[in-house]
Amino acid sequence: MKVSEKLISKADFPVFEKYKDLVYLDNSATQQKPRQVLERVEKYYREENANPLRGLYDLSVKATDAYENSREKVREFIGANSTKEIIFTRNASESLNLIAYSWGRANIGSGDEILVAISEHHSDLLPWQLLAKEKGAALKYLDCDKYGEYKADDLKKALTPQTKIFAIAQISNVFGRVNPIKEFAGICHKNGTLIVCDGAQSVPHIPVDVNDLDVDFLAFSGHKMLAPMGIGVLYGREELLEKMPPFLSGGEMIEYVTRDGATYAELPHKFEAGTVNVGGAVGLAAAIDYINEIGFEAIEKRENELTELAFNEMKKIPYVNIIGSEKAEDHHGILTFTVEGVHPHDIAAIFDADNIAIRAGHHCAQPLHQHLGVQSTTRMSLAFYNDEEDIKRFIETLKTIRRRMGYDG
């Protein structure tokens, strides 16, 4: 096994230099950026910036290389067969919308069924809800138990001959649990059903190989994995993408346009309308380099250790209730919880007063909250650049919450 070339270092992240006292535990919402990523993006704008793909001069060739090399880096990172399968989008949400608009409007009709896991983020739910409404298809949900677990048997029962597609996150942003995507993909494919994997929370944290998982589509966001905002990825199997109609149209995605019609460019360009975001793609590639240098082995080890530490300490506090699995190892850095008698907003406000950033609300998963019978929750989510001190500070504040809200003891 490859030994990491680079040690984990908080000092790489300028935000913690600026705010020495900050404990950032909202990593599932967005991650902080290491200077290596910021510097690479800046270098792009200083030395390689031009409109790529069509330019016949040196700077534009540099921009094209920067862009296409980033695509190749993403391809390798998720084990896709070809760069034709890697579409750059704005974020995971746009990736998922692209599938629903392009594949969905061409393949879903009245009487068809779309199956969505109940824990899906709104971004992997609303596009399907809108599609189902528009086409007169049925939107069905696969429910999980209170530990956040989905059972293969339930999936088999939920699939019907009409089920065209199943959408599920590899890691839910509320539970932190890894869903058995590979097994589910097998079940879906046996039924002739496609599987969309929302990798927004998994790709940044565990090694993901689209061929091994055997998913048809995978969506994720750069900003949740050290990269700048405004860049995301859609992976799709080549045969599928090939047959899909274009989604956004405009410059750069055509072969030939006349007054009456157009022929579209080859993959992946067919799905990238308008001037592409080279700066974002380059930033994502630099983020992947950074992750690779540390290595997922070290990243997972650190994230699991910190999760376990936090989980065990939280378990000791009687009025704290952790949502989802009762085992630390099922949480992958995401610990969503409630505190008896205290509203999540107040919890977040008290944490903020102690300079600890966590999130409160429904985490863009309202149907899941309804399913679990809670109105809103508080979530701490960590990244490899967090440390034990962060967790200690988190636990210390957590212990004071009820007292500071006016409860005795």
Added chain:
Amino acid sequence: MKVSEKLISKADFPVFEKYKDLVYLDNSATQQKPRQVLERVEKYYREENANPLRGLYDLSVKATDAYENSREKVREFIGANSTKEIIFTRNASESLNLIAYSWGRANIGSGDEILVAISEHHSDLLPWQLLAKEKGAALKYLDCDKYGEYKADDLKKALTPQTKIFAIAQISNVFGRVNPIKEFAGICHKNGTLIVCDGAQSVPHIPVDVNDLDVDFLAFSGHKMLAPMGIGVLYGREELLEKMPPFLSGGEMIEYVTRDGATYAELPHKFEAGTVNVGGAVGLAAAIDYINEIGFEAIEKRENELTELAFNEMKKIPYVNIIGSEKAEDHHGILTFTVEGVHPHDIAAIFDADNIAIRAGHHCAQPLHQHLGVQSTTRMSLAFYNDEEDIKRFIETLKTIRRRMGYDG
């Protein structure tokens, strides 16, 4: 009249420090970035980065402020009435697609007509072509003359009671000519027709006021006006946006989601699905600050002087043919041309050999090229940070083209 606070300075642009010999004349494709913009974006990631809009902690409030202040800056820049009318997108292409998908699919039916100016960029043409095909509507073109001029009378004749919308750029990226948008908007509105203005080439170069122009929609891209890639703007009149269904769906654009349906957030959030690009928005705001500090008066003066200089010198070369108007002042920094007997690719290659970046091809305006009867052209496009020396170098090389292709003399 306000005196500019800042002088024009090429030294603000790091790319010219890196490549001292570079003459960059592909500004219509994308502009170079001043260090002020790069520094502002970097500062955001160092000091304000978080997922905005829903965070209950200090850093997220900073990110929200950074984002919404940028929106306010854009509002002021184009004279919109309310920040509700400013939707952040990825680029002008996405803005135009948003209109065609959301407004178009709700308002265009079979038998309706969509009118598009023949000089439109593919990004303001293909979305309408696809919409027309899908809905069984008719796509009609408004033709210009060989000087790139559109006549009010032609527009009046082209409009029918079925014409629902008219799409035209304020400045064509081939001609550089300013179209009389205000007059055309009046004619359209009298006919009950909406007008979409593609501002990709105008907003960076001339003052644009949406209320004065009286347009219904305006689209433009940040990267063509000093800002980073990956951020664009759609302006829409509030009453129109209010009635339009959502386009992309997902996190951040909802009020409430259940298993069966959703209510959508207020404007402008209704149209911004998923994690927004704060870094991009902040960069666009910094670009607007930079432009405002120099002032459009100084920018226009410089760009017009350089255009005139280039135009007059080009006119002296017998085998050079300028596309569009025969008056320099109609070109606004865009000079598209052909050289007799030399293919535009070869022209661009020779310019590149002399370290001058210009563009060759159809400039994403193939139907216009068909209309003009040319297969492809060469374009030089300037920005205020260009200087006389750049123009001289351009002209010098232009004079050598035919000789270097093997022609005598």
Added chain:
Amino acid sequence: MTDNFYGEVLADHNLHPLHRHELPCATHVCKGLNPTCGDDIELHLDIHDGVITDGSFTGLGCAISQASADIMLELIIGKSPDEARYYASLFHKMIEGKISDEELEELEEAGALQNVSKMPARVKCALLSWNTMEKLLNGGDS
């Protein structure tokens, strides 16, 4: 008790609200929703002959929204709809940081929410009940 995060007044109204209960025969009911957090409130008012004779709230919310609702009801019960609207306008002024000292005094205990003007993320929580009341008085819901 000096340790109270939001101060005595708010903690008290949150933990021991006077007006948090059903009001089955209320003449007016209106729902409010804070989409940022999913908090909701149901406001019940009994209005007879131009006077708000009784009122209550139900629903879930954070300490700020709950205390704000309770304090609001304390202030407007016994007043006319126009007076209630006037208090709402003062409350808005306070949250925007534009209130005078005299006006602040008129708001009585609601003044305890003044600090919210420094917590932009919580402004919506504090305003939820007030906005719902205005909606109700302007004929919203039933």
Added chain:
Amino acid sequence: MTDNFYGEVLADHNLHPLHRHELPCATHVCKGLNPTCGDDIELHLDIHDGVITDGSFTGLGCAISQASADIMLELIIGKSPDEARYYASLFHKMIEGKISDEELEELEEAGALQNVSKMPARVKCALLSWNTMEKLLNGGDS
């Protein structure tokens, strides 16, 4: 004349192409398009008894694509389709910068396009006619 941007050979084939004309009765015709620039080519080949007996091209393109087409025809007229395919494979190798000196010699004048391997933006121009020929030989178009 030493000033020629692309060198003597290419300038010559571009300005004075031998095979740029119609070939009305060609047995095979195939169109190629370079979408990056909108250049197109129409390749005409006369193939009889396993030999390319004549050929020509029409269409618009830059010096590189025009010269490449002209040189290609020069090379393959009189050869069999298989030999033509072999030259195409050599040409690809050259553009990818993987050709040996002996192989380069086989390409004769086409070797003048070797520098294109250093101009990524122009690779498609150089390949247009070769790709179109392969498409034709594999049964593309008519």
